Amino acid sequence: MTKGERKKILIGLAFISPWLLGFFIFYIYPFVASIYYSLTVYHIISPPEFIGLRNYVDLITRDPLFIISIKNTLYYAGISLPLGIVTGVIIALLLNTRIKGMAFYRTIFFLPVIVPFAAHAILWKWILNPTFGIVNYFFSLLGVNNPPGWFQVAGWSKPGLIVMAIWASGQAIIIYLAGLQDIPKTLYEVADIDGANWFQKIKNITLPMISNVILFNLVMGLIHAFQFFTQPFIISKGTGRPMDSMLMYNLYLYKQAFKFFNMGYACAMAWLLFVAIILITLFVFKTSKSWVFYGGE
Amino acid sequence: MPLKQTKKKVINRASATVVLLILAAAFGFPFFWMILTSFKPTEEVFVYPPKILPEIWHLINYVEAATMIPYFRYLWNTVYIAIVWTSGILFCSTFTAYGFSRIRWKGRNTFFIVMLATMMVPFQVILIPLFVMYSKIHWVGTFKPLTWPGFLGFSGAFYIFLMRQFFMTLPKDLEDAAKIDGCNELQVFYRIMLPLVKPGLAAVVLFCFVAVWNDFLEPLVYINSQDKYTLALGIYDFAAARFSSWPRLMASAIQMSLPVVIVFFFVQRTFIQGITLTGIKG
Numbered sequence: 001m002t003k004g005e006r007k008k009i010l011i012g013l014a015f016i017s018p019w020l021l022g023f024f025i026f027y028i029y030p031f032v033a034s035i036y037y038s039l040t041v042y043h044i045i046s047p048p049e050f051i052g053l054r055n056y057v058d059l060i061t062r063d064p065l066f067i068i069s070i071k072n073t074l075y076y077a078g079i080s081l082p083l084g085i086v087t088g089v090i091i092a093l094l095l096n097t098r099i100k101g102m103a104f105y106r107t108i109f110f111l112p113v114i115v116p117f118a119a120h121a122i123l124w125k126w127i128l129n130p131t132f133g134i135v136n137y138f139f140s141l142l143g144v145n146n147p148p149g150w151f152q153v154a155g156w157s158k159p160g161l162i163v164m165a166i167w168a169s170g171q172a173i174i175i176y177l178a179g180l181q182d183i184p185k186t187l188y189e190v191a192d193i194d195g196a197n198w199f200q201k202i203k204n205i206t207l208p209m210i211s212n213v214i215l216f217n218l219v220m221g222l223i224h225a226f227q228f229f230t231q232p233f234i235i236s237k238g239t240g241r242p243m244d245s246m247l248m249y250n251l252y253l254y255k256q257a258f259k260f261f262n263m264g265y266a267c268a269m270a271w272l273l274f275v276a277i278i279l280i281t282l283f284v285f286k287t288s289k290s291w292v293f294y295g296g297e
Numbered sequence: 298m299p300l301k302q303t304k305k306k307v308i309n310r311a312s313a314t315v316v317l318l319i320l321a322a323a324f325g326f327p328f329f330w331m332i333l334t335s336f337k338p339t340e341e342v343f344v345y346p347p348k349i350l351p352e353i354w355h356l357i358n359y360v361e362a363a364t365m366i367p368y369f370r371y372l373w374n375t376v377y378i379a380i381v382w383t384s385g386i387l388f389c390s391t392f393t394a395y396g397f398s399r400i401r402w403k404g405r406n407t408f409f410i411v412m413l414a415t416m417m418v419p420f421q422v423i424l425i426p427l428f429v430m431y432s433k434i435h436w437v438g439t440f441k442p443l444t445w446p447g448f449l450g451f452s453g454a455f456y457i458f459l460m461r462q463f464f465m466t467l468p469k470d471l472e473d474a475a476k477i478d479g480c481n482e483l484q485v486f487y488r489i490m491l492p493l494v495k496p497g498l499a500a501v502v503l504f505c506f507v508a509v510w511n512d513f514l515e516p517l518v519y520i521n522s523q524d525k526y527t528l529a530l531g532i533y534d535f536a537a538a539r540f541s542s543w544p545r546l547m548a549s550a551i552q553m554s555l556p557v558v559i560v561f562f563f564v565q566r567t568f569i570q571g572i573t574l575t576g577i578k579g
Contacts, residue, residue, distance in 0.1 A: 011400055012396050012404075013402075015397075017392075018450055019389055019392075019453070021449050025446075025449060026423065026427065026451045027415055030426035030430075034422050034423065034426050091320060095317070097310065098310075105321050116557065117529070119551075122532060122547075123547070127327055129543075132343055134326075137345075137346065174572050178572075198309075229514055230529075233517075234536070237536075250421060257425055257428075258517075271422065278417070281417070
């Protein structure tokens with residue numbers, strides 16, 4: 001290594017040193033500590049007591065709420081993510097046509113992203129109120145006799161959360177739109193000459209050309225959905241009710257940690273979550289090779 | 298043939314407009330309903346069928362939403378956290394992003410990938426050890442866990458990445474010219490480069506404010522007295538209170554959202570640019 005190279009490394013490290021210091025304090029130390037706590041019984045008031053893998057074994061073999069919280073989270077992610085991709089791409093396609101007043105439409109679809117999570121939760125709790133909410137009033141106008149009970153019945157609370165998620169998906173829409181605008185016009189012109197119809201163009205040009213953007217939004221969406229917390233917490237007042245239907249994984253983790261002070265148990269939950277996120281993301285990347293098109297670069 | 302095609306185009310555009318209008322109405326309606334509800338007297342929201350417009354516009358809900366709970370206290374707490382936290386993130390993200398983009402050094406990519414990887418770590422993994430750490434140094438119950446860590450880039454990976462994307466767009470000749478003129482690396486950074494990434498700085502500020510306004514879990518864990526509540530904790534508390542009502546809550550939700558919405562309208566462009574920069578040109 002030359003003297004110049006060594007100097008460059010020192011300059012580089014100097015510039016990133018604020019983050020690097022923070023990385024050790026806020027990531028490396030907590031990482032190690034969290035692995036250790038997950039192998040202990042720890043209630044903060046007394047020092048952690050080592051118990052090996054018992055927290056993990058207990059979680060998997062004898063905690064029905066743990067299983068319920070996984071199912072709830074998978075239900076929420078499994079529906080809201082694909083649905084979000086479909087609605088997001090459709091809206092972005094519509095926004096990409098040359099219709100008048102585009103700035104206005106874009107703002108309408110983006111504005112929900114700005115609404116703070118707490119306000120988002122309270123607003124929708126009112127809109128989806130089963131008796132006085134405006135959505136169920138619309139349903140009654142359409143002649144629906146038995147409108148959804150939304151956040152008051154176990155079977156409808158997660159669909160309610162999914163509706164909320166779709167409403168607030170403007171960030172993904174903006175990214176899809178940018179992806180659409182990057183597609184070279186010539187591709188469509190060539191397709192027109194070949195006599196391709198609208199559907200063929202979408203299927204053979206548009207979707208392959210934005211598939212990398214879809215992958216990006218899918219991975220980001222996954223990471224967020226697995227950590228979903230604020231809205232179900234506020235709507236269910238921290239309980240996850242009715243019937244634990246809104247007991248998302250992180251809501252249960254929070255309860256274990258800060259209601260019952262089972263810190264070791266909660267750390268074990270956090271690590272299982274981390275491993276699950278890594279595995280699922282890897283899986284998505286692996287399978288993405290068959291549907292993401294990188295020819296554009 | 299051309300005539301037929303233009304006709305087809307017109308029909309296509311018309312149908313796209315109709316679909317877009319319906320969707321926009323559906324997305325915009327919750328705002329509309331939130332605003333209308335916030336002006337109704339409490340009894341009026343419990344009538345059937347619901348009235349669209351309030352009988353008398355009931356401005357008092359806004360006053361009550363600001364006085365029945367210490368709204369301005371919450372607002373100030375949130376603003377204080379946002380200012381200190383954002384300053385920290387601005388400091389850390391500009392320096393770090395510069396080191397990750399404008400300086401070529403061995404090991405840069407490794408560190409950069411590690412930094413990106415921290416974005417994947419669920420907050421819950423580090424939350425509990427941090428809570429234990431903060432309680433040992435008596436930071437729990439204060440704003441400190443919510444503010445100071447920003448200076449060391451805590452949960453700042455996204456902002457560093459965003460700033461890096463902005464730095465990457467600048468041409469190399471700039472710094473070469475400045476170096477010939479005798480600037481050292483630090484001077485190039487704050488005299489030449491920093492002024493050129495102002496849109497990036499604006500995007501970071503806005504994203505940070507939105508993040509602070511959204512944050513619920515951290516204040517929930519670290520704050521334990523009402524006089525230190527943020528807006529998010531405040532409205533949650535208000536929703537559970539006996540004296541709350543839907544119109545007052547809607548007024549409160551509007552009062553809570555308004556600061557970020559106003560900021561958004563001022564820097565809308567930058568904000569959108571920031572989102573697309575992180576999403577596309579990864």
